[in-house]
Amino acid sequence: MEQLLNIPAILAIAFAGSILVFVTHLVLPRLRTAVVLLLTLVPAYLVWQLPVDSPMVYFSLGGFDLSWGTNPYSRLFSLLIAGIGVLSTIYSLAFMKNKARLGFFYLAFLATIAAMYGIVFSQDLLSLFFFWEIMTWSSFLLVIYYRFENQQAGIRYFVFSAVGAYALLTAIVYLYSFTGDLSLAATFRVIPQLSTTQLSWITVLFLLGFGVKSALMPMHVWAPDAYRSAPSPFTALFSGVLSKMGVFGMGLVLFKFMGGLEPGHIIREVLAWMGGITALLGTFYAVFQTDAKKLLAYSSIAQLGYIIVGLAIGTPMSVMAAIFLALMHGIFKSMLFMGVGSVFHQTGSLDLNELTGLIRRMPLSFVTVLMGIITVAGVPPLGGFVGKWLLYESLITSNHYFLVIVLFTSSTAAFLYLYRLIFSIFLGQEEREFDHIKEVSWVMWVPMLILAGMTLVTGILPGIFFGPIAEAMQYLGFPQIDWQMSVLFNPWGNQVDMLSVITSIATVFLLGLAFITWKNFRTTRYVTTKDIHTSGEMPTENENLTYAIDFYRPFERAAAPIFKYKVTRMYASFAENAEHLFDLLRHVYTGNAQTYALYVVIFLVILIVFSGWIFGIQI
Amino acid sequence: MSFDWIKLLGFIVTPLIASAVGFTYMGLSRKITARVQNRIGPGISQSFIDVVKLYSKKTAINHGLMQHMGPVFAITASITTLLFLPVIKDSIFFANFSFRGDLIFLIYIMVFGQLGMALGAGQTGNPNSAIGVSRGLSQMVGFKVPYVMALVAIMIHAKSTNLQEIIAVQDGFRNWMVFQMPLASLAGLLAYLGYMGYAPFDVPFAPAELASGPPSEFGGKYLALMMTSRSIFTFAKLVLFVDVFFGGASNFIELLIKTFLLYLFALFVGLVNPRFRTEQSIQFWWKWPTAIGALALLLVAWKG
Numbered sequence: 001m002e003q004l005l006n007i008p009a010i011l012a013i014a015f016a017g018s019i020l021v022f023v024t025h026l027v028l029p030r031l032r033t034a035v036v037l038l039l040t041l042v043p044a045y046l047v048w049q050l051p052v053d054s055p056m057v058y059f060s061l062g063g064f065d066l067s068w069g070t071n072p073y074s075r076l077f078s079l080l081i082a083g084i085g086v087l088s089t090i091y092s093l094a095f096m097k098n099k100a101r102l103g104f105f106y107l108a109f110l111a112t113i114a115a116m117y118g119i120v121f122s123q124d125l126l127s128l129f130f131f132w133e134i135m136t137w138s139s140f141l142l143v144i145y146y147r148f149e150n151q152q153a154g155i156r157y158f159v160f161s162a163v164g165a166y167a168l169l170t171a172i173v174y175l176y177s178f179t180g181d182l183s184l185a186a187t188f189r190v191i192p193q194l195s196t197t198q199l200s201w202i203t204v205l206f207l208l209g210f211g212v213k214s215a216l217m218p219m220h221v222w223a224p225d226a227y228r229s230a231p232s233p234f235t236a237l238f239s240g241v242l243s244k245m246g247v248f249g250m251g252l253v254l255f256k257f258m259g260g261l262e263p264g265h266i267i268r269e270v271l272a273w274m275g276g277i278t279a280l281l282g283t284f285y286a287v288f289q290t291d292a293k294k295l296l297a298y299s300s301i302a303q304l305g306y307i308i309v310g311l312a313i314g315t316p317m318s319v320m321a322a323i324f325l326a327l328m329h330g331i332f333k334s335m336l337f338m339g340v341g342s343v344f345h346q347t348g349s350l351d352l353n354e355l356t357g358l359i360r361r362m363p364l365s366f367v368t369v370l371m372g373i374i375t376v377a378g379v380p381p382l383g384g385f386v387g388k389w390l391l392y393e394s395l396i397t398s399n400h401y402f403l404v405i406v407l408f409t410s411s412t413a414a415f416l417y418l419y420r421l422i423f424s425i426f427l428g429q430e431e432r433e434f435d436h437i438k439e440v441s442w443v444m445w446v447p448m449l450i451l452a453g454m455t456l457v458t459g460i461l462p463g464i465f466f467g468p469i470a471e472a473m474q475y476l477g478f479p480q481i482d483w484q485m486s487v488l489f490n491p492w493g494n495q496v497d498m499l500s501v502i503t504s505i506a507t508v509f510l511l512g513l514a515f516i517t518w519k520n521f522r523t524t525r526y527v528t529t530k531d532i533h534t535s536g537e538m539p540t541e542n543e544n545l546t547y548a549i550d551f552y553r554p555f556e557r558a559a560a561p562i563f564k565y566k567v568t569r570m571y572a573s574f575a576e577n578a579e580h581l582f583d584l585l586r587h588v589y590t591g592n593a594q595t596y597a598l599y600v601v602i603f604l605v606i607l608i609v610f611s612g613w614i615f616g617i618q619i
Numbered sequence: 620m621s622f623d624w625i626k627l628l629g630f631i632v633t634p635l636i637a638s639a640v641g642f643t644y645m646g647l648s649r650k651i652t653a654r655v656q657n658r659i660g661p662g663i664s665q666s667f668i669d670v671v672k673l674y675s676k677k678t679a680i681n682h683g684l685m686q687h688m689g690p691v692f693a694i695t696a697s698i699t700t701l702l703f704l705p706v707i708k709d710s711i712f713f714a715n716f717s718f719r720g721d722l723i724f725l726i727y728i729m730v731f732g733q734l735g736m737a738l739g740a741g742q743t744g745n746p747n748s749a750i751g752v753s754r755g756l757s758q759m760v761g762f763k764v765p766y767v768m769a770l771v772a773i774m775i776h777a778k779s780t781n782l783q784e785i786i787a788v789q790d791g792f793r794n795w796m797v798f799q800m801p802l803a804s805l806a807g808l809l810a811y812l813g814y815m816g817y818a819p820f821d822v823p824f825a826p827a828e829l830a831s832g833p834p835s836e837f838g839g840k841y842l843a844l845m846m847t848s849r850s851i852f853t854f855a856k857l858v859l860f861v862d863v864f865f866g867g868a869s870n871f872i873e874l875l876i877k878t879f880l881l882y883l884f885a886l887f888v889g890l891v892n893p894r895f896r897t898e899q900s901i902q903f904w905w906k907w908p909t910a911i912g913a914l915a916l917l918l919v920a921w922k923g
Binding site for chain 1: 690760
């Protein structure tokens with residue numbers, strides 16, 4: 001094991017593993033499950049064991065010097081990938097059972113995980129870009145897993161990713177024109193010598209590239225459909241971890257590259273407001289969704305808005321909040337997608353207007369989704385509260401008054417869609433058509449409950465995340481940050497003691513539960529949901545008493561003037577505009593290799609002709 | 620942390636007092652409503668009688684575990700909110716956990732009970748409950764905007780998010796937040812009307828229309844626990860608003876006077892107003908109170 005503890009070995013195992021799974025599926029389908037498990041657990045275990053200061057690995061490829069290495073920042077994200085990667089793989093074993101093209105599925109699945117390891121371990125821009133593209137490709141393959149009906153979503157995802165990738169590539173080439181060396185270390189040395197304009201361009205290009213993956217508005221268009229289309233185990237990984245790669249990159253750019261971009265810089269403020277607006281609009285869109293996964297997709301967009309706000313503000317506390325929220329989002333969004341995926345697996349539906357009353361059929365999925373929504377809502381004592389608290393306090397103490405209002409409004413409106421999600425699926429009238437539904441197998445609920453447990457642990461002892469985050473932030477150039485295991489405090493010295501909170505909540509809750517259960521235990525009866533108070537009328541067996549369609553009609557009416565016109569119409573025109581854009585792009589992407597070759601030539605000619613003007617250098 | 624019997628006693632006694640005060644206010648409100656409507660009305664102790672009767676009910680029904688736990692969520696949030704509030708200024712006995720939490724924590728913990736109740740009411744399968752929850756949550760998005768604006772303005776003004784310290788900057792009658800920051804207080808007090816849930820903002824619980832909405836399926840011990848929770852929560856809300864806007868209270872009499880006057884404010888507004896529809900109340904809050912709150916924030920930003 002010792003000699004395997006280095007990055008090339010891990011990446012080799014991870015990438016070779018994805019191909020091996022594919023081959024195994026072709027040759028010996030029976031062994032597939034075992035091989036998949038082994039090839040996810042081994043790299044994850046090696047990443048876990050990898051020391052923070054493992055030696056850098058240098059090698060040369062095609063005239064470029066590549067280097068891979070670990071640091072506290074990449075370790076933090078690699079553990080997130082490993083954790084969620086393993087859990088979603090285990091979940092997928094049962095979810096994907098008896099589905100078609102499993103070799104293809106696991107090839108892309110494991111390749112995505114491997115590529116994400118590659119991204120966080122890259123110490124030079126070229127390998128970062130290389131792994132970034134592998135990640136895009138393999139995740140694209142999973143978005144179009146259910147082929148035909150999802151082509152639109154897949155193409156949309158791919159086009160936006162391609163735009164992001166070109167932005168990244170341009171930024172990298174631009175930087176290379178100054179450094180002549182692609183390693184991060186050399187880049188950091190050169191950056192202080194660049195002019196402000198040059199720096200701003202590089203920052204904006206990088207942020208564009210990373211912003212696409214984290215679905216920052218207005219680059220979010222691909223996300224709802226892509227999240228919706230991918231199989232649920234992958235959506236958990238997609239929204240939980242893959243979108244964090246954008247956050248990972250943004251953190252690198254905003255703090256490591258652009259040390260000169262002091263807090264309060266215009267780019268930071270604009271980015272923060274973009275994040276804030278993403279959070280607000282994402283939430284409002286989510287309120288009006290009727291598809292569970294799409295609702296969660298918009299919620300995911302909104303939550304990433306919070307994270308980006310924290311990163312953009314750039315005070316130690318806000319960055320702490322952002323990274324904490326990023327980890328929490330990885331946990332709670334994968335768990336919500338898994339929970340909703342379980343419902344889909346058992347009932348074959350994601351329609352909030354159709355599903356109802358599953359709580360007694362699928363209690364464990366209910367608990368998962370319940371813990372998930374409490375975490376998203378940021379209600380104490382679960383971990384979501386810690387992140388939200390840190391973010392709000394950091395905004396208030398750093399004079400971002402209106403931004404904090406925007407975020408507060410967004411997170412209050414989040415209650416709407418969260419309640420709708422859990423109410424429509426699990427609560428409400430129990431219908432006969434769902435009587436035969438059973439809880440999912442333990443292979444699926446164990447990962448979900450592990451994640452649910454994590455939300456409780458991080459709520460009581462957020463310090464287990466604060467420690468690694470503080471180290472990562474030191475790597476990003478922040479001074480030593482004070483943190484405590486379970487006490488949150490802001491720069492003004494005000495605090496929240498999570499242990500007192502949990503003491504109070506747990507004591508009262510347990511006493512209350514004991515009281516209400518013990519009192520009249522024998523004479524407390526269960527009655528069905530048809531046996532309700534209806535002012536004297538007896539509802540018949542077939543009477544529809546479910547309140548689900550247009551659940552938030554009053555809110556929609558109230559919010560309509562703010563959106564100027566009806567929300568549905570806004571979607572239509574939005575979709576129409578987007579389609580026009582894609583139509584335009586279709587003329588660019590003709591599908592003809594000759595045309596693409598022509599583009600490359602034209603691009604090179606432009607580069608050569610205008611190189612002096614663009615890069616300020618002579619060839 | 621040395622074990623302190625006085626403190627433990629405080630943890631137990633504070634919710635009891637809160638509950639007693641809450642029930643008294645509820646009884647008084649019924650009496651006052653009756654007098655305004657030229658009726659005689661029930662006795663002041665009617666709420667106590669009601670809750671004692673409910674606690675002594677021999678049977679109960681529920682529609683499942685979530686409904687069973689809903690009232691427990693509610694009382695957990697009510698008592699926890701209360702314990703993290705400085706009920707009486709500089710009192711050790713009533714201090715409880717008030718040094719260990721701040722205003723933003725309070726904003727969030729106050730939702731905990733409503734969320735639990737909403738989940739419990741959801742499981743009953745009664746369409747009226749779901750409609751009530753949908754309306755209640757929508758209204759919450761309405762009044763939270765001016766409410767948070769007011770609180771953020773005050774937190775920035777006081778340079779603290781801790782209630783103890785916010786009370787400390789309001790030393791003396793003239794330094795009450797309503798006089799220091801009239802705009803923020805106005806926005807906050809308009810939002811307070813939404814928090815209390817009296818008319819014109821009582822559409823989530825509209826008795827004649829929704830059969831009381833969310834609580835309609837709860838009876839016996841469940842309703843008893845919910846009423847207890849409501850009495851504590853009403854008191855906690857009043858204390859919070861007195862602490863933030865009216866300088867807190869240094870003794871119990873002062874606290875009773877201030878909280879009761881604040882309670883009367885919500886009650887009287889309710890007595891002379893008809894009921895808003897949900898979208899009307901949301902739009903009400905998003906117009907003037909939000910504008911006033913934004914102005915207050917701008918003023919604070921300009922000063923600070």
